[in-house]
Amino acid sequence: MLWAAVLVVAALSDAQAQLTAQTSIAPELRECYIDPMLVNRNNLPPMTISILIDIIRKIEDNPNVNMDLRQLSALLLHTYRQDGVEFHRPETTLVSSSMVLPFAPTFHSFHRHRLLLTRLIPSNLQVLANNTVNSILKCTLHHMLSTTVDARLRGDESSCNQLSQYRALRSGRSPRSISDDVEIIDKSVLKSTGKNGQMNHFNPNDDVEFTSYDGVKSARQLLGDSQCPLLGGAVFSQWGAISAGHLIAGVAAGAQPQQVPVLELAKGSVLNYNNVQQTVTSLFPATLSGDLAEAVLIQGTDRGSSAISIGTAGNWNSTQPPRHYMLHSRTNVEMTDPEIRGDIDGFVLGSAVPSALGTFSTMRLSQYLDMFYSARNGVFNPVLRACNRRDLIQQYITSTNLASETFAFAAALDTNMPLRGTIIGGLEQLVNSAVNNFQSYTSNNLNDMSCVTTEAVSVDFRLRTNLYIVLDSMWEYNAVYPAISYLVDAIEVGKYGSSITVLNAFNGNAVVNTTFSPAEFHSNYTLAAHQNMLTGVNLLTTLTNIRVMMQARLGDESLVNYVGGNSTVVLFLLNSGPVQNNEQVFEQARLLNETVPDLRLIFATSTNQFDNLWNLVRDMHNDIRQVALSPGGINVEIAMSGIVERIQSVGRRIINPTCGSHFTGGPSGTRQFDDFVEPGYINFYSVSPNYFFTNNANSRIRIARSGAGTGSLIICHSRVVVHPRRNATIVGLEENAVICQTLASSGNVEISLQGACDPYWTIGQCPMLYLSVQSDTSGNAASSAVCTDPSVCRFPYNIRYQVQIEELLCFSGSGTIRASVIFMFAALFISIFRL
Ligand SMILES: *[C@@H]1O[C@H](CO)[C@@H](O)[C@H](O)[C@H]1NC(C)=O
Ligand SMILES: *[C@@H]1O[C@H](CO)[C@@H](O)[C@H](O)[C@H]1NC(C)=O
Numbered sequence: 001m002l003w004a005a006v007l008v009v010a011a012l013s014d015a016q017a018q019l020t021a022q023t024s025i026a027p028e029l030r031e032c033y034i035d036p037m038l039v040n041r042n043n044l045p046p047m048t049i050s051i052l053i054d055i056i057r058k059i060e061d062n063p064n065v066n067m068d069l070r071q072l073s074a075l076l077l078h079t080y081r082q083d084g085v086e087f088h089r090p091e092t093t094l095v096s097s098s099m100v101l102p103f104a105p106t107f108h109s110f111h112r113h114r115l116l117l118t119r120l121i122p123s124n125l126q127v128l129a130n131n132t133v134n135s136i137l138k139c140t141l142h143h144m145l146s147t148t149v150d151a152r153l154r155g156d157e158s159s160c161n162q163l164s165q166y167r168a169l170r171s172g173r174s175p176r177s178i179s180d181d182v183e184i185i186d187k188s189v190l191k192s193t194g195k196n197g198q199m200n201h202f203n204p205n206d207d208v209e210f211t212s213y214d215g216v217k218s219a220r221q222l223l224g225d226s227q228c229p230l231l232g233g234a235v236f237s238q239w240g241a242i243s244a245g246h247l248i249a250g251v252a253a254g255a256q257p258q259q260v261p262v263l264e265l266a267k268g269s270v271l272n273y274n275n276v277q278q279t280v281t282s283l284f285p286a287t288l289s290g291d292l293a294e295a296v297l298i299q300g301t302d303r304g305s306s307a308i309s310i311g312t313a314g315n316w317n318s319t320q321p322p323r324h325y326m327l328h329s330r331t332n333v334e335m336t337d338p339e340i341r342g343d344i345d346g347f348v349l350g351s352a353v354p355s356a357l358g359t360f361s362t363m364r365l366s367q368y369l370d371m372f373y374s375a376r377n378g379v380f381n382p383v384l385r386a387c388n389r390r391d392l393i394q395q396y397i398t399s400t401n402l403a404s405e406t407f408a409f410a411a412a413l414d415t416n417m418p419l420r421g422t423i424i425g426g427l428e429q430l431v432n433s434a435v436n437n438f439q440s441y442t443s444n445n446l447n448d449m450s451c452v453t454t455e456a457v458s459v460d461f462r463l464r465t466n467l468y469i470v471l472d473s474m475w476e477y478n479a480v481y482p483a484i485s486y487l488v489d490a491i492e493v494g495k496y497g498s499s500i501t502v503l504n505a506f507n508g509n510a511v512v513n514t515t516f517s518p519a520e521f522h523s524n525y526t527l528a529a530h531q532n533m534l535t536g537v538n539l540l541t542t543l544t545n546i547r548v549m550m551q552a553r554l555g556d557e558s559l560v561n562y563v564g565g566n567s568t569v570v571l572f573l574l575n576s577g578p579v580q581n582n583e584q585v586f587e588q589a590r591l592l593n594e595t596v597p598d599l600r601l602i603f604a605t606s607t608n609q610f611d612n613l614w615n616l617v618r619d620m621h622n623d624i625r626q627v628a629l630s631p632g633g634i635n636v637e638i639a640m641s642g643i644v645e646r647i648q649s650v651g652r653r654i655i656n657p658t659c660g661s662h663f664t665g666g667p668s669g670t671r672q673f674d675d676f677v678e679p680g681y682i683n684f685y686s687v688s689p690n691y692f693f694t695n696n697a698n699s700r701i702r703i704a705r706s707g708a709g710t711g712s713l714i715i716c717h718s719r720v721v722v723h724p725r726r727n728a729t730i731v732g733l734e735e736n737a738v739i740c741q742t743l744a745s746s747g748n749v750e751i752s753l754q755g756a757c758d759p760y761w762t763i764g765q766c767p768m769l770y771l772s773v774q775s776d777t778s779g780n781a782a783s784s785a786v787c788t789d790p791s792v793c794r795f796p797y798n799i800r801y802q803v804q805i806e807e808l809l810c811f812s813g814s815g816t817i818r819a820s821v822i823f824m825f826a827a828l829f830i831s832i833f834r835l
C-alpha cells in the first residue's frame with residue numbers, strides 16, 4: 001500500500017516547502033489526475049512549444065500577474081512543475097476508494113526536482129493563484145513542465161516504432177540511438193545491488209520521503225512494463241522534442257544566478273566524497289548536471305554500469321497534434337533526448353539571459369522563448385536559435401566545468417535520493433563517463449534540423465488571417481482535427497498573428513468562437529464538441545449567415561475606423577456527398593462577393609465537387625480543392641499544403657473604412673494604421689478595386705517609417721503578382737509587372753492609384769493592387785530592441801511602419817460600369833517623396 005503511506009508522509013511534511021516540492025501531488029494539481037475530462041490528455045491542448053508560449057503569454061497578460069521574466073520563470077516551476085508523478089495501481093480491495101488518488105511523485109526525477117525548488121531556485125513569492133489560467137491550461141502546463149516516465153502497459157506497443165517516417169521527415173535522425181550500443185548491464189552486479197542494496201544516508205526525521213523506495217519496481221506497474229513508455233514533460237518543436245521543465249529551470253536559474261554550498265544541498269548529511277567542489281552554480285544542476293547526476297547514480301547503482309548511458313530516442317505517436325512522446329527503450333531513461341535538448345537550451349538561455357536583459361530590460365519570458373525557437377532572427381543574434389544547438393553546445397558548455405559541477409551535484413543528490421545500492425567508490429569515474437557520453441551522443445546522435453535547412457523550408461512572411469472554417473460534422477474527428485490543427489500552426493494562430501473560428505456547415509453557427517489563442521482553440525474543439533455539432537450541410541443557410549456576419553463585421557470596422565491589417569478566408573471543409581447548390585445559393589455567394597470584396601471563399605471537399613461548386617468562388621481553378629484526410633493525421637502536411645498556399649495567397653487587407661458593406665460612404669481622407677515587419681521578413685497586402693475603381697488623381701497608398709529599426713524597407717507592388725518581390729524573376733511577365741521602391745530609415749513611398757482601373761469596364765475585371773513591405777537587412781539586423789510594447793510587438797526587433805490611405809473611394813461590385821474609359825492603357829503613376 002505504497003500510495004497510502006505516501007499520503008501520510010505528505011500530511012506530516014514540512015508545511016513551509018512549496019506544495020509542488022512535497023511528496024504528494026500538489027492540491028491544486030490534483031484535479032489533473034482526478035477529473036476524467038482532464039485526465040484524458042486528448043482533451044488537453046497539444047504539447048508544442050507554440051502552445052507553451054501561448055499559455056505563458058496568457059499568464060503574462062493576466063492583470064493580476066505583474067512579474068518580470070526572473071520572477072515568472074521561477075514561479076512557473078513552483079506552481080506547475082511537479083516531476084516524477086507515477087500511477088500506482090491500488091490493491092484490489094481499495095479500487096473504488098474515493099479517499100486516495102492512485103498517483104504520487106515517486107519516479108526518480110522527483111528528488112532532483114525537490115532540490116531544485118527548495119534549494120536551487122527558491123522563490124520567496126507565493127505560487128501563482130489557482131485561477132491564473134483555467135483548469136485545462138493549468139494541467140497542460142503541468143504536463144509540459146513535469147518530467148516523468150509512464151511505463152504502464154497500454155496495449156498499443158506493437159505500433160511504437162511505426163511512426164519513424166515522421167521523425168525522419170522532421171529531423172533526418174536515425175531511429176537508432178547510441179544508448180542501444182553502449183548499454184552495459186552487468187547482471188551479477190545488478191543482482192547484488194538490486195536485492196541487497198541499502199538506502200544510504202537514510203534519516204527518518206528528514207522530510208525526504210522514503211516511501212517512494214518500494215524496492216520492487218513491478219509493484220508499481222502490475223500490468224507489466226511498456227516497451228515504449230511515455231515520457232511526460234516533453235514538448236514538440238521543429239528542432240526536436242524538448243523537456244520544457246528543464247528549459248524553464250535553466251532560464252530561472254540563469255536569471256537569478258546562485259552559488260549553492262554543496263553541504264546545504266546535502267542538508268547536513270555527510271558527503272561520501274571530500275574531493276568535490278564546495279559549491280555548485282545553480283544553472284548546472286537545474287539543467288545538464290541534474291540529469292547527468294541522475295544517470296550516474298541510478299545506472300551506477302541499479303544497473304551497476306561502469307559506462308553511463310546518455311540519450312534515449314523516442315518519437316511522437318502523431319505529429320498533428322503531438323501529445324504522446326514514446327521512448328524507444330525502457331531502461332536508462334534518466335537522460336532522454338528531450339531532456340538533453342531541454343537541458344542544453346535551458347543552459348544556453350540561462351547563460352544568455354543577463355545579456356538579453358541588457359539589450360531589452362523588460363523582455364518577457366514568452367518573447368525570449370519565441371525568439372529562440374524561431375526560424376531566422378534568434379535572440380538578438382541569429383547564433384542564438386534552437387536550430388543552432390550543436391554549435392551552442394561548443395560555445396557555452398565546457399566539459400571540465402560540466403564534470404566538476406556534475407560530480408559535486410551527484411554527491412549531493414546521492415544524499416537525497418534513495419537508491420538500490422550504495423556507491424562506495426568510483427563516482428568521479430562514473431561522472432566522467434557520463435560527461436563523455438553526453439558529448440559524443442550530442443555530436444553524433446542529436447541530428448535535429450539545422451539552421452540552413454530551417455531557413456530553406458520556412459517561409460519569410462507571416463500571416464495575419466482571420467480564418468473561418470465551415471465544418472461538416474460528417475468528418476471523422478480524428479481525421480479532420482489533425483488537418484485543422486495543422487492549419488492552426490501553418491497560419492500561426494496567435495496573439496500577434498492569425499485567428500481561427502469554427503462554424504458548422506449546417507447553419508453557420510459557431511462551434512469555436514473566434515480566438516487568437518491556439519491553446520483556447522484546442523481546449524474547445526474536442527471530440528465532444530465535434531460530436532455535438534449539428535449534422536448536415538446546408539449551403540444556403542450557412543452562406544446567408546456568413547454573409548450577414550461578415551457584413552456586420554465590415555459595419556463594425558467602419559464604426560471603429562479600421563483601415564486594415566488582417567485578411568479573411570472562409571474555408572469549407574466538406575465530407576458529405578454532393579452538396580446542394582442552386583440559384584439562391586449562388587445569389588448569396590454573389591452578394592458576399594460584392595459586398596465583402598476582400599473575403600476569399602475556399603472549398604476543400606473529400607470528393608470532387610468542382611461541377612457543383614465552381615460558380616461560388618472567385619477563382620474556380622484554385623479555390624476548389626479535393627482533400628484526402630486519414631485518421632491520425634497521417635500525411636496531413638501533404639493533404640493540406642494546397643489549402644495552405646491558397647490561404648497564404650490572400651494578402652492583408654487595406655480598406656476604406658467609410659464604405660462598410662454598403663459601399664455608399666465617401667472618400668476616406670487620410671487615414672492610417674501601424675504594422676510591423678520582422679527583420680528579413682516581408683508582409684503582403686492587397687487592395688480591392690472597390691476602393692479605387694474610378695479615376696481619382698488623389699487616390700494613393702503611402703508607406704512611411706514610423707519607428708526605429710535597422711535596414712531599409714522595400715516596397716513592391718503589382719497588379720498580377722500576388723506576392724510581389726524585388727528581383728523575383730517570373731517567366732512570361734512584362735518587365736514592369738512588379739515595381740519596387742526603397743524606403744530608407746525615414747521618409748515615405750507613395751503608390752498612386754490614379755487611373756488604376758482605366759483599362760477595365762467593370763470592377764470584376766479590374767485586378768487588385770498587390771503590395772509588399774519587405775525588410776531589407778544585411779548582417780545582424782535583429783540586435784536591438786526597438787519595438788518594446790508587448791501589446792503590439794511580437795519581437796522586440798520588429799520594424800514599425802505606417803500604411804496610409806489617401807482618398808480611397810467606395811464602389812460596390814454590383815454591375816458598376818464606368819461611364820468613360822479615359823486612359824485605356826494608363827500606367828500607374830508613381831512618385832517617391834523623401835522627407
Ligand atoms: C482551484 O483549486 C481547487 C482545488 O484546490 C480546484 O477544485 C479548483 O477547480 C481550482 N480552480 C481553478 C480555476 O483551477
Ligand atoms: C487583426 O489581428 C490582430 C492581431 O493579429 C487583432 O488584434 C485584431 O483584433 C484583428 N482585427 C480584426 C478586425 O480582425
Ligand SMILES: *[C@@H]1O[C@H](CO)[C@@H](O)[C@H](O)[C@H]1NC(C)=O
Pocket residue numbers: 510511512513
Ligand atoms: C460564441 O460567442 C457568443 C457571443 O459572445 C456566445 O453567445 C456563444 O455561446 C459562443 N459560442 C461558443 C461555442 O463558445
Ligand SMILES: *[C@@H]1O[C@H](CO)[C@@H](O)[C@H](O)[C@H]1NC(C)=O
Pocket residue numbers: 511512513514515520521524
Ligand atoms: C471555449 O469554451 C469556454 C467554456 O465553454 C467558453 O467560455 C469560451 O468562450 C470558448 N471559447 C471559444 C473561442 O469558443
Ligand SMILES: *[C@@H]1O[C@H](CO)[C@@H](O)[C@H](O)[C@H]1NC(C)=O
Pocket residue numbers: 154156317318324632
Ligand atoms: C498515441 O498514444 C496514446 C497513448 O497510447 C493514445 O491515447 C493515442 O490515441 C495515440 N494517438 C495516435 C494518433 O495514435
Ligand SMILES: *[C@@H]1O[C@H](CO)[C@@H](O)[C@H](O)[C@H]1NC(C)=O
Pocket residue numbers: 726727
Ligand atoms: C536585387 O535588385 C537590387 C536592385 O535592383 C540589386 O541591388 C540587388 O543586388 C539584387 N539582389 C539580388 C540577390 O539579385
Ligand SMILES: *[C@@H]1O[C@H](CO)[C@@H](O)[C@H](O)[C@H]1NC(C)=O
Pocket residue numbers: 589590591593594615616617618763764765
Ligand atoms: C466574384 O467577383 C469576381 C471578380 O471580382 C468574379 O470573377 C467572380 O465570378 C465573382 N464570384 C461570384 C460568386 O460572384
